[in-house]
Amino acid sequence: MTPVLETRYLTIRFGGQVAVDSVSLAFHAGTTTAIVGPNGAGKTTFLNLISGQLRPSAGDVFLRGKRITAMATPARARLGLGRAFQLTNLFPDLTVLENVRLAVQARAGAGLGFFHAADTRTDLTERAQTWLSETRLSARAHNRVTALSHGDQRKLEVAMMLALEPEVFMFDEPTAGMSVDEVPMVLDLIAAIAASRDKTVLLIEHKMDVVRRLADRVVVLHQGALVADGEPAEVVASAIVQEAYLGIRPANG
Amino acid sequence: MTRQHPVLRLLLLSLFLALAFAPFLFPGTKSVATASRICIFIVLAASYDIMLGYTGIVSFAHTMFFAFGAYGVAIPLSRGWIGWDAILVGTIVGAALAALVSAAIALLSLRVQKIFFSMITLAVASLAQILATQLRDITGGEDGLTFSLPAELQPSFRFLADPIFGVRADGRLIGYYLTALIALALFLLMQRLVASPFGTVLQAIRENEFRAEALGYRTIVYRTIASAISAAIAAVAGGLMALLLRYVGPSATLSFDVMTDILLMVVIGGMGSLTGPALGAALVVLAHYYLQPFMQMGFDSLADVRILPALIHPDRWLLWVGTLFVLIVHFFPAGIVGAFRKH
Ligand SMILES: Nc1ncnc2c1ncn2[C@@H]1O[C@H](COP(=O)(O)OP(=O)(O)OP(=O)(O)O)[C@@H](O)[C@H]1O
Ligand SMILES: [Mg+2]
Numbered sequence: 001m002t003p004v005l006e007t008r009y010l011t012i013r014f015g016g017q018v019a020v021d022s023v024s025l026a027f028h029a030g031t032t033t034a035i036v037g038p039n040g041a042g043k044t045t046f047l048n049l050i051s052g053q054l055r056p057s058a059g060d061v062f063l064r065g066k067r068i069t070a071m072a073t074p075a076r077a078r079l080g081l082g083r084a085f086q087l088t089n090l091f092p093d094l095t096v097l098e099n100v101r102l103a104v105q106a107r108a109g110a111g112l113g114f115f116h117a118a119d120t121r122t123d124l125t126e127r128a129q130t131w132l133s134e135t136r137l138s139a140r141a142h143n144r145v146t147a148l149s150h151g152d153q154r155k156l157e158v159a160m161m162l163a164l165e166p167e168v169f170m171f172d173e174p175t176a177g178m179s180v181d182e183v184p185m186v187l188d189l190i191a192a193i194a195a196s197r198d199k200t201v202l203l204i205e206h207k208m209d210v211v212r213r214l215a216d217r218v219v220v221l222h223q224g225a226l227v228a229d230g231e232p233a234e235v236v237a238s239a240i241v242q243e244a245y246l247g248i249r250p251a252n253g
Numbered sequence: 254m255t256r257q258h259p260v261l262r263l264l265l266l267s268l269f270l271a272l273a274f275a276p277f278l279f280p281g282t283k284s285v286a287t288a289s290r291i292c293i294f295i296v297l298a299a300s301y302d303i304m305l306g307y308t309g310i311v312s313f314a315h316t317m318f319f320a321f322g323a324y325g326v327a328i329p330l331s332r333g334w335i336g337w338d339a340i341l342v343g344t345i346v347g348a349a350l351a352a353l354v355s356a357a358i359a360l361l362s363l364r365v366q367k368i369f370f371s372m373i374t375l376a377v378a379s380l381a382q383i384l385a386t387q388l389r390d391i392t393g394g395e396d397g398l399t400f401s402l403p404a405e406l407q408p409s410f411r412f413l414a415d416p417i418f419g420v421r422a423d424g425r426l427i428g429y430y431l432t433a434l435i436a437l438a439l440f441l442l443m444q445r446l447v448a449s450p451f452g453t454v455l456q457a458i459r460e461n462e463f464r465a466e467a468l469g470y471r472t473i474v475y476r477t478i479a480s481a482i483s484a485a486i487a488a489v490a491g492g493l494m495a496l497l498l499r500y501v502g503p504s505a506t507l508s509f510d511v512m513t514d515i516l517l518m519v520v521i522g523g524m525g526s527l528t529g530p531a532l533g534a535a536l537v538v539l540a541h542y543y544l545q546p547f548m549q550m551g552f553d554s555l556a557d558v559r560i561l562p563a564l565i566h567p568d569r570w571l572l573w574v575g576t577l578f579v580l581i582v583h584f585f586p587a588g589i590v591g592a593f594r595k596h
Pocket of ligand 1: 014019037038039040041042043044045046086
């Protein structure tokens with residue numbers, strides 16, 4: 001079976017530093033892969049190479065067997081690569097609803113409508129509202145993003161990727177900076193996606209209990225290189241992960 | 254987005270009513286011409302706001318597109334093809350050319366970086382200025398083109414024998430309402446546009462282009478279309494200006510003074526609102542018409558005091574405008590509209 005997403009010898013150098021070092025990985029539909037590694041390991045950069053924000057120095061990215069290495073970001077998004085960012089990355093002066101509706105509208109390919117008011121497309125607005133209620137943001141629908149708490153902004157970040165209804169979900173530390181009582185809701189959302197058989201999830205996550213709960217596979221990056229790949233239980237227990245995290249972050253969980 | 258503040262709504266309503274009944278409220282050739290100019294600049298400033306306020310791109314070529322429409326109308330009329338068909342064809346050709354050139358600039362440069370776009374528009378606008386003065390056979394050079402209007406637009410034309418509420422039912426009146434109605438239609442069209450799905454994407458690009466791309470929007474396409482629409486509307490405003498002045502020349506349409514005025518209107522009024530630039534346009538045009546002569550009066554009456562007259566000499570106009578500009582940007586970065594924004 002062709003993997004949904006595949007990288008071959010994916011490499012990027014910034015000056016002399018190799019941030020992602022010849023990483024070859026295949027991701028299959030219905031799987032959830034946790035990407036772990038210490039700070040600066042190249043995890044976010046790896047996702048940037050997949051979603052197109054960065055072009056590799058060497059190597060390739062394939063989506064459903066098709067080489068997309070040279071494809072621009074918007075085209076990749078339209079092919080089903082969804083991304084939620086580690087550093088909150090929203091439309092600050094627009095309302096929460098407008099933010100999500102922009103994602104719904106992108107998904108519906110309706111951005112080039114010129115002569116009707118955006119809010120008369122009730123179908124799009126309703127879909128956006130659905131995603132807001134999924135992420136418990138309905139009460140905030142008409143607030144500007146700048147008026148949101150950090151935790152709500154993180155939730156909106158997730159809501160916008162959900163609203164894109166992609167095939168591949170890339171979460172970059174989705175719960176970082178959220179208050180403790182908000183975390184379970186987001187994890188449940190990811191678990192629901194992970195449970196579906198046709199969706200592919202890539203999850204960058206530092207917390208090992210979260211990794212064990214959600215992922216059926218763990219890959220470890222260290223200084224840009226792939227150093228471990230396997231079942232969560234064995235990888236988390238392995239010496240290399242202990243070493244990579246030891247002293248940098250307590251293995252919490 | 255957010256609902257408008259009552260004061261703002263009152264201002265807008267007053268502006269609308271004043272313009273709707275200008276010939277009757279403020280009779281006289283000069284004040285009606287001022288009202289026409291306000292209508293035209295509302296369109297021009299609002300169309301610029303689509304670029305600056307909604308999409309976040311800085312263009313210095315907006316007056317060039319304005320000039321395309323103005324010369325488009327002036328060239329056939331000045332060559333003796335005097336008719337409504339000439340005006341229509343001239344406006345359409347001017348607008349189409351403006352859209353094409355604007356789209357070409359956008360496609361060539363926006364791919365690189367926004368600052369590059371600004372620089373290229375500056376270069377192209379300067380080139381247009383040179384061409385307008387050099388291609389004497391077509392544009393009339395520095396002197397520009399003077400022309401007559403179709404009979405129905407001439408002051409001597411009467412569509413009713415009797416005055417309406419004391420105002421002569423002449424070609425000037427027709428001209429004013431033609432301008433006002435086209436301006437209103439274009440303004441409503443632009444409001445439609447910015448509230449449309451397309452308009453929301455433009456705002457998304459302004460807010461965070463990176464994320465707009467990550468959602469799958471080809472931002473270059475959106476920005477190119479926005480520039481083309483904005484340029485075409487500016488050209489129509491230019492056509493109206495030509496009809497108002499019965500003259501088109503480089504200084505009236507192409508000069509950087511006009512560009513500064515547009516910037517001033519958009520910034521004073523408040524970017525990204527359309528209604529802001531409309532208010533800004535009214536203010537700046539009124540200031541031009543009434544403040545400059547006022548400064549002249551002050552200058553004359555203070556002729557024997559020492560430094561004061563030098564400061565309010567009409568030539569210092571730009572100094573004051575510049576000062577005002579800096580103050581507004583500093584204290585009301587979101588302009589009049591921003592000062593009344595409800596949170
Ligand atoms: N655009 C860039 N230009 C230069 N260096 C970069 C760039 N992006 C990332 N880097 C460098 O690449 C390395 C990997 O960064 P990356 O953000 O991918 O790490 P990470 O694994 O996501 O870390 P964290 O857990 O802190 O999020 C870092 O040393 C970083 O400084
Ligand atoms: Mg990271």
